[in-house]
C-alpha cells in the first residue's frame with residue numbers, strides 16, 4: 001500500500017503526542033486509538049451493536065485462535081471476518097507468533113517456522129511467515145501483522161540477538177508473501193529490553209519498509225521502568241510518518257505515557273478480562289464490584305461516566321449480577337470498562353488538539369489514582 005494511508009493531523013506543541021488519521025479498506029481510524037481485543041472473532045460479552053454504541057473504531061482478532069478454530073478457509077468461504085462477525089469497521093489481526101509462544105505446547109522454533117501443539121486438541125501444526133500471511137489474507141482484516149518471535153522478558157542478550165535477526169528474516173518473507181493490496185502490513189520491532197538491540201531491530205525492520213510499525217516484546221512481565229524505557233528509546237527512532245502500535249499495552253497510565261512519547265495504537269485484554277473478573281475502571285480508580293461495601297450502594301458505578309451502564313444501573317445491582325454469576329454481569333462490566341478506555345482516548349485526542357496533553361498527563365498522574373509511579 002502507498003505511504004499516504006496515515007496522515008498526521010496535528011502535533012501537540014508541548015510534547016511528542018500527535019493526532020493522526022489512518023485510512024483502511026473499512027474506514028478511517030482516528031489516532032491515538034485503543035483497540036478492543038476480539039480474539040475469537042468476538043469481543044467477549046459484547047455484541048457488535050454494543051461496540052458501535054461505545055464508538056469502537058477498530059477491533060482485533062487472532063490468527064492463532066481462528067486458524068485452529070473454525071479455520072481461515074471456512075472464514076474466507078463465509079465472506080471473511082467482517083461478514084462472519086457482522087463488524088463492518090476496521091479490524092486488525094495479529095500474526096499468531098505471540099500466541100504460539102504463550103499458548104501452544106511443545107514449541108520447536110526453526111528458520112522455517114514454529115512447530116507447536118494446539119492448546120485445543122494437542123494436534124501438531126507448523127506456523128510459518130508465509131502461512132501467517134495466508135491466514136490473515138483469508139481472514140481479511142484491514143491491518144495485518146508480520147510473523148515474529150516475541151522473546152520472554154528474561155531472555156539473555158545473545159538469545160535476543162539471534163531472535164531479532166530471525167524476526168527480521170521472517171519479516172522479509174512476510175512482505176514477499178503479502179499480496180492483498182487492500183490490507184496494510186505492519187512490521188514488528190523486537191530487541192527485548194536492550195536499547196541497542198531495539199535500535200538494530202528497528203533499523204532492520206524499517207529498511208524492509210511497512211505501512212506501520214509495532215513495538216513487540218513488551219507487556220511480557222517486564223517492569224514499568226523497563227517498559228517505559230524501551231518506549232522512550234524507540235520513539236525518537238521510529239518513522240514519524242507511519243502509525244506506531246505498541247502491542248499488549250496497557251493499563252490506563254501506560255496509555256497516557258505511551259501517547260506522551262508519540263505512539264498511536266494500543267491493544268490490551270485488561271478492560272475486557274478485568275470486567276469479567278469484576279475489576280472495573282472508574283474516574284476514582286479501580287473498583288472491585290464484588291466487595292461487600294457495594295451491597296446497598298445505589299450510586300452509579302462511576303458518577304463521572306456517561307455510559308449506558310452508569311446512567312442505568314446501581315453498584316448494588318452490578319454486584320448482585322456478579323455474585324450471582326449472571327451472564328449480564330460480563331456484558332455490563334465489559335461495556336463500561338471499554339467505554340472508560342475509549343473515552344480516555346477521546347479525551348486524550350481532544351487535549352492534543354488543544355496543545356494541552358502535557359497538562360492532561362500531569363493532572364492524570366497527579367489527581368488520578370492510576371498514578372503507579
Ligand SMILES: CNc1nc2c(CC[C@H]3O[C@@H](OC)[C@H](O)[C@@H]3OC)c3nc(N)[nH]c(=O)c3cc2[nH]1
Pocket residue numbers: 037038039060061062092093094095096097098099145146148149150188215216217218219220247248249267268269
Ligand atoms: C499482553 N501483552 C502482549 N501481547 C502481545 C502480543 C499479542 C497481541 C495480540 O494478542 C491478543 O491479546 C492477548 C490480542 O488479540 C492481540 O492481537 C493483536 C504480541 N504479538 C506479536 N505478534 N508480537 C509481540 O511481540 C507481542 C507482544 C505482546 N505483549
Ligand SMILES: [Zn+2]
Pocket residue numbers: 301302305306307308309310311336339
Ligand atoms: Zn460507565
